[in-house]
Amino acid sequence: MRQTIPTLLFGLAALTSTVVHAERADAAGFAMRLPGTWSNSSLGLLSDSGGTARIAIKGFEGVEGYVMDVTSQEDNAPDLLNWGQSGFAFDVRDGYRINTMTLTGTLTGVLSPGIPSAGGTIGVVSNEFIMGRFELAGQSISMGQRTLENVHGDEQIQLNAGMPFEGDFTMLLHNRVYNSAESGSSYWYDGDEAEVTTYYQSYASVHWHDVVLTVQVSPVPEPATYAMLLGGLGIAGFAARRHKV
Structure with missing residues (x-):
């Protein structure tokens, strides 16, 4: 008979960073902060120059985990599903507007099927990562959706939003x-013709890290500036017409 060993599930491993993180990041044209209900995340201003601010987001990558299987019951492969959501508030300063936002990060996956030493059935493993969209002030601004499957190693991921x-x-x-793992196995019969099963552990994991939001801002001319510009163009046009006459 097959012997069963309990499946082990682990998730949400803590990550470290050299960036000083807080609940608020202040850039030249805006401030990005965490509402009180999103204490699982933190922010760190990496750079702010030439109208481009780069902000590290830590904690949003907490949706991760891994699954191991050393039992592999038929049609019942152990799996792990995690999902997460983080919220942020933007205070755009007077005289500025946000033109674009780009979210980047690294997705790291490991797929390690259990392989019998001689003959038998190789384990089955899979992982999947889905990155959705930005939602802004009750309206949805599409950044597309990225779905990566069966990631082994590092994959770069990027989503873009154009506004302004x-x-x-x-x-x-x-x-x-989402992770799934089913162990490999091999079978043989002992001297009494009893079936003996050996299981070979499988492992699947995926996690999202080094998340950076790049925000591009630009000054917005005051109404008086527009009026002066239009007035100057009008005077220039009038002078050109007089010159032709």
Whole structure:
């Protein structure tokens, strides 16, 4: 008979960073902060120059985990599904607007099927990562959706949003991971013709890390500036017509 060993599930491993993180990141044209209900995340301003700010987001990558299988019951492979959502508030300063936002990060996956030493059935493993969209102030601005499957090693992922957007708004970020592992096995019969099974552990994992939001801002001319510009163009046009006469 097959012997069963309990499946082990582990998830949400803590990651470390050299960036000083807080609940708020202040850039030249805006401030990005965490609403009180999103204490699992933290922010770190990496750089802010030439209208481009780069902000590290830590904690959003907490949707991760791994699954191991050393039992592999038929049609019942152990799996692990995690999903997460983080919220952020943007306070765009007067005289500025956000033109684009780009979210980048690294997805690291491990797929290690159990392989029998001689003959038998190789284990089956899989993982999946889904990155959704930005939601801004109750309206959805599409960044597309990225789905990566069977990731082994590092994969770079990027989502982009073009706006522009002025004023204050909130943003929600979503992602989901799924892992499945079924052990390898081999069978033989002992001297009494009893079936003996040996299992070979399989392992699957995926996690999202080094998450950076790049925000590009630009000044917005005041109404008086527009009026002066239009007035100057009008005077220049009038002078050109007089010159022709």
